[in-house]
Every structure is written in structure tokens, then in C-alpha cells.
Amino acid sequence: MIKNNKWFKIVILYYLPAFLWMGLIFYLSSIPGLRTGVESVSLEIFFRKVAHISEYLILSFLVWRIFKDIWRLNSSKAQLATLIFCFSFALSDEIHQNFVENRAGRMVDVFVDLAGISAGIILGEYLVKIKKRK
Numbered sequence: 746m747i748k749n750n751k752w753f754k755i756v757i758l759y760y761l762p763a764f765l766w767m768g769l770i771f772y773l774s775s776i777p778g779l780r781t782g783v784e785s786v787s788l789e790i791f792f793r794k795v796a797h798i799s800e801y802l803i804l805s806f807l808v809w810r811i812f813k814d815i816w817r818l819n820s821s822k823a824q825l826a827t828l829i830f831c832f833s834f835a836l837s838d839e840i841h842q843n844f845v846e847n848r849a850g851r852m853v854d855v856f857v858d859l860a861g862i863s864a865g866i867i868l869g870e871y872l873v874k875i876k877k878r879k
Contacts (some may be wrong), residue, residue: 759815763807767834770800774838778847788857798861801874805865807832815867824866833864 759841773779781792812823822879835858 751803755815759807759811763804765809766800766804767806770804770834770838772840774842774848775799775845777845794857795856798864801831801835801858801861802868803866804834805862806863806869809869813873820870824870827866828862831865832859835859835862 781789781796783789783792808830809823809827812826813820816823816826818826832855835855838858839852839855842848842850871878
């Protein structure tokens with residue numbers, strides 16, 4: 746019974762947040778012609794890129810936690826696994842947008858997502874270093 750309780754906690758605390766976040770990203774990508782609502786074209790582009798970076802920063806941090814804490818990969822392997830997983834998801838998300846009305850998948854957005862992915866991995870590693878100091 747204790748083992749099942751352990752797995753329940755792992756699913757709730759680690760896997761569920763990552764999959765829910767992926768679902769939110771997919772849902773937002775499914776909204777035809779999604780815009781921020783600002784009048785300025787420059788601000789629209791800026792806010793959309795910040796949104797890309799933010800959503801993938803959070804996703805990569807959540808995925809990194811799984812590889813680091815649950816799969817017990819060392820730092821470099823957890824970083825690489827997170828990078829590959831999240832980059833693949835970003836690529837599939839842009840492909841998905843090609844099938845949504847008034848949306849277009851763009852490779853430049855995948856590379857913007859990569860900035861967020863990298864930031865999430867760096868955040869995770871930084872938090873580990875802080876935790877070790879205590």
C-alpha cells in the first residue's frame with residue numbers, strides 16, 4: 746500500500762502538472778487567430794514572444810523535475826532529455842498550428858521556445874544549487 750501511495754504522489758506532484766501544462770499549451774494553440782488584444786503590431790509580437798518563452802520555461806522546468814527527481818538522471822542527462830522532449834513538443838505544437846484557422850506554425854517560434862526551454866533548465870539547476878547550500 747505504501748508503494749502505491751508513493752506512486753500516487755509522484756503522479757500528482759510531478760507528471761500531472763507537466764501534462765496539464767502541455768494540455769494548456771495545446772489548447773491555446775487550438776484557438777483560431779489568438780491575439781493579445783493590443784493595438785500596436787510591435788507590442789503584439791513582443792507579448793506573443795514573451796508568452797512563448799514563459800510557457801516553455803514553465804514546461805521545461807516541470808519536465809526537468811521529472812527527469813531529475815523521478816528518473817534520477819544526472820544533471821547533463823536530465824538537461825539533454827528535457828531539451829529533446831520539450832523541443833519535440835514545441836515542434837509538434839507549431840505543426841499543429843498549421844491546421845488551426847488563422848494560425849500558422851513558424852520555425853522562428855520553435856527557436857523562441859528554445860530560449861524558454863533553456864531558461865527553465867537553468868532555473869532548475871540553479872534551484873538545486875541553492876538547495877545544496879542550505
